[in-house]
Amino acid sequence: MMAKKTSKSFELPSGHYVALPHALLDSAAFMGASHRTRSLIVELMRQHNGVNNGHLHLALGWLKARGWASADGVQKSKQEALERGLIIKTREGGLNIGPDRYALTWLPITNFVGLQLSRQDYHPGRYLFMGKPPATRGEKPPVPIRQAAKRIVKRSDYSVVRSDPAPAAGMVKAVPIPPDGAKTTIFYASAIPPNGNNELLPIPRGSSRRVVGARGRSGKRKQALAPQNASGNFPNDFGKIREKQ
16 A cells, blocks of 8 residues: 655745745846845835736835935936836826826836736846846956965065055154244344334435527537536636626
């Protein structure tokens, strides 16, 4: 008599739960996302009941009740999830029509009523299209961890010293003031003259007159007083001129 096959036991939680496929958890789109974006994906999965994919929302009032306090953080995480293909927008929200609606891209959509998306336009698995970025020309692809561990890298003392960001004694701090005090100038002479500032004095004008006559046709000016001789008397010619005047 053959033994009866025992039923396979499953370690399932009690009550409602959500399932995350391993293909999603191991994908580059999910693994490369930030922790905040992953948490936002979990919040969307909390709304999923099996028949409402595509009708999920990220209303700020609902998220605040679940611990999301930053509206800017929600916006950044939502944008990252859209860029990585983890979610797609199925309907644009607005006044009197409610918030935007989203769908989880690893699940099918069964109800397209009220969505700005047709059955022919939606294909699950959008997150799988985000792979590793290709290496650019001249750039070597990354080396696997196991191969990198086997490589023996030879380093000399000079390379260690050169790669050191700071000297062993520490960074040198520039002192703004010398330890023996501020330096004074070596020129001890004052900028002001000892006898005071220079004053601008007018130049005295000499007394002269113009001689009119035969000798004065040239227009040259001659001194009014002739120089005295050695005895202190004026010359005879000058005396005659004085007598004529």
